[in-house]
Amino acid sequence: MEETKNRFMSVVYQLYSIKDGKSELEEQTGDERPFEFITGFSVALDAFEAKVKGLEKGSDFDFQLTPAEAFGEYIAEGVHKVGREVFTVNGHFDHENIFEGAVITLMDNEDHQFMAKVAKIEEDGVTVDTNHPLAGKTLNFKGRVIENREATEEEIQHLIKHMTGGCSGGCSGCGDHHDGCGCGDHDCGCGDHDHHHHHDGGCGCGHCH
Structure with a gap:
């Protein structure tokens, strides 16, 4: 497949975490709500994107990502x-x-x-x-590519607008719901409760929800 920087991709998958030889289902998407992203914008994990961007529409995939390729070791x-x-x-x-x-x-x-x-x-x-909920775990993605085509300029601009919205836009995109388990940022659901609390030093000086 011809490789271009910005490809619109839609995939469905089951995500398993593997730790100490045990596999556990963490998340799954379905045809009614696939994970959609555009390559080249770091919406998906780099390693995940690298694995799927060259696959044709309809292709199945089954691969593992090490903690280093996914969310790092637990610290x-x-x-x-x-x-x-x-x-x-x-x-x-x-x-x-x-x-x-x-x-x-x-x-x-x-x-x-x-x-x-x-x-x-x-x-x-x-x-x-x-730490990310999946830090220290090997990830196993099993799924299928629903769509893989060149992204339109309109789709790219829409994504850029979404990514630059920040918390002032209702916390859109500030969350990290397993990220498509790392496959993308989702809304944190701040909604009408968008507020912050500040303090001196420490690991955080506010929260929004």
């Missing part, structure tokens, strides 16, 4: 404890959105957004894990 230093005041709204702790197991969006001191999972809530602070 213990990615776990931080921050003050409860970071998650206070109008003087009250945000119990509705901040609970153990919740995936939230934090913002560092340079206004860079990143995802974190609430690991523990205690009286003296909240422990958050900034």
Whole structure:
């Protein structure tokens, strides 16, 4: 297949994580809601894109990505404890959105957004894990290419507009839902609850949900 930088791709897949010899289904897409992306914009994991962009429409695929090719190794230093005041709204702790197991969006001191999972809530602070949920795991993608064609200028411009929207546009694209497990950024669902809390130092100075 002729290779061009910007190809519109639509794929369906099942994603399995493999760790310690055990395989676990993490995510799957279907024909009614395939994962769609344009190559060359880092919407998908580079290694995922490299594996599928040369496949013809209708082709099946089954491949593995190492942690280094996917979301990296699990880093213990990615776990931080921050003050409860970071998650206070109008003087009250945000119990509705901040609970153990919740995936939230934090913002560092340079206004860079990143995802974190609430690991523990205690009286003296909240422990958050900034590692990707699939960090340290080998990924196995099994699926089929539904579409692979040159992207139109309109599609490219629409993607660029979406990618540059930022959190001011309702947090569109700031999330990291397994990213098509790494295959793309999805909305974090900030919606009408788009707000930030700031504090000095630490791993994050705000959250939006």
